[in-house]
Amino acid sequence: AQTVTQSQPEMSVQEAETVTLSCTYDTSESDYYLFWYKQPPSRQMILVIRQEAYKQQNATENRFSVNFQKAAKSFSLKISDSQLGDAAMYFCAYRNYGGATNKLIFGTGTLLAVQP
Amino acid sequence: NAGVTQTPKFRVLKTGQSMTLLCAQDMNHEYMYWYRQDPGMGLRLIHYSVGEGTTAKGEVPDGYNVSRLKKQNFLLGLESAAPSQTSVYFCASRPHGETYEQYFGPGTRLTVT
Numbered sequence: 191a192q193t194v195t196q197s198q199p200e201m202s203v204q205e206a207e208t209v210t211l212s213c214t215y216d217t218s219e220s221d222y223y224l225f226w227y228k229q230p231p232s233r234q235m236i237l238v239i240r241q242e243a244y245k246q247q248n249a250t251e252n253r254f255s256v257n258f259q260k261a262a263k264s265f266s267l268k269i270s271d272s273q274l275g276d277a278a279m280y281f282c283a284y285r286n287y288g289g290a291t292n293k294l295i296f297g298t299g300t301l302l303a304v305q306p
Numbered sequence: 307n308a309g310v311t312q313t314p315k316f317r318v319l320k321t322g323q324s325m326t327l328l329c330a331q332d333m334n335h336e337y338m339y340w341y342r343q344d345p346g347m348g349l350r351l352i353h354y355s356v357g358e359g360t361t362a363k364g365e366v367p368d369g370y371n372v373s374r375l376k377k378q379n380f381l382l383g384l385e386s387a388a389p390s391q392t393s394v395y396f397c398a399s400r401p402h403g404e405t406y407e408q409y410f411g412p413g414t415r416l417t418v419t
Contacts, residue, residue: 199346225407235349235396235410242405281348287404293339293364294398294408296348 192217194284196297203272204305210257211267211300213282221287224258224265225294230278238280241265243287269302277304308332310411312397318417319387327382327414329397335409336402338380339364340372342393343413349396355380387418 193216203209215224226238241249241258248256253273257266269276282297313328329338336357341349351364353372361372369391371383380399384391394415398408 194348233394233413235398237407240407293351293354294349296350298346298348 192219192222192284192286192295194282194295194297196282196300198300199298200301200303202303202305203269203276205272205274207272208268208270209272209302211269211280211282211302213265213267213297215263215265215282215284217263217284217286219286223285223287224256225283225285226254226256226265226267227281227283227296228276228278229281229299230275235281239267272304274304274306277302310397310399310409312395312411312414314414315412316415318419319384320419321388323387324383324385325387325416326384327395327397327416329380329382329399329411331378331380331397331399331409333399333401333409334377335399336377337400337408338374339398339408340370340380340382341396341398342366342391343396344393352382352395387416389418392416392418 195214222243224241228236228238239251253270255268279299281299284295310331339354340352343349350366355361355374358377373381397411400406400408
């Protein structure tokens with residue numbers, strides 16, 4: 191069974207600085223997807239970024255980028271120029287490629303605080 | 307488009323009471339999911355559906371039942387609520403296809419006393 195581990199329950203960053211959130215996963219599959227979701231105090235789950243395992247290039251979305259290390263099964267999220275609105279719980283998630291179910295498997299989350 | 311909506315947003319139940327949570331999506335998505343979120347445990351899949359009239363168990367199905375009589379609706383039922391079912395419940399949907407991500411509803415906070 192696949193598992194996702196986020197070893198940092200809480201992180202803090204100064205506004206305008208850069209922070210990296212860690213995520214490791216375990217799978218025997220070669221094709222899969224990885225995601226970072228943001229959950230602000232409103233509880234709404236918001237997709238931040240997605241990475242396909244077959245792509246060697248790291249995904250980037252504006253100030254958010256990932257460091258995908260397939261061999262090490264590591265998928266970290268880097269937030270550059272942190273803003274107060276980035277304060278939220280961040281979840282790393284995994285999904286197998288193919289199959290009708292396409293279930294997401296979530297890590298336990300990292301609570302990010304942004305200090306002004 | 308309203309996206310994914312959940313009814314109700316908050317609910318307090320007494321042990322042994324029953325209730326149904328409604329999830330509705332207006333995006334014509336094939337797949338729908340129910341998750342629960344507990345502190346320190348992330349989101350865990352309760353049940354899911356890959357199409358109208360079909361449902362399947364997820365990771366933590368005990369104590370819950372689901373139905374998908376219409377494509378746009380996915381109902382989660384608690385027949386006899388227990389304090390262990392105090393949680394935040396999320397519904398999600400996605401279209402058929404490999405690259406589509408799940409779209410989440412706003413969540414329902416349920417407290418069982």
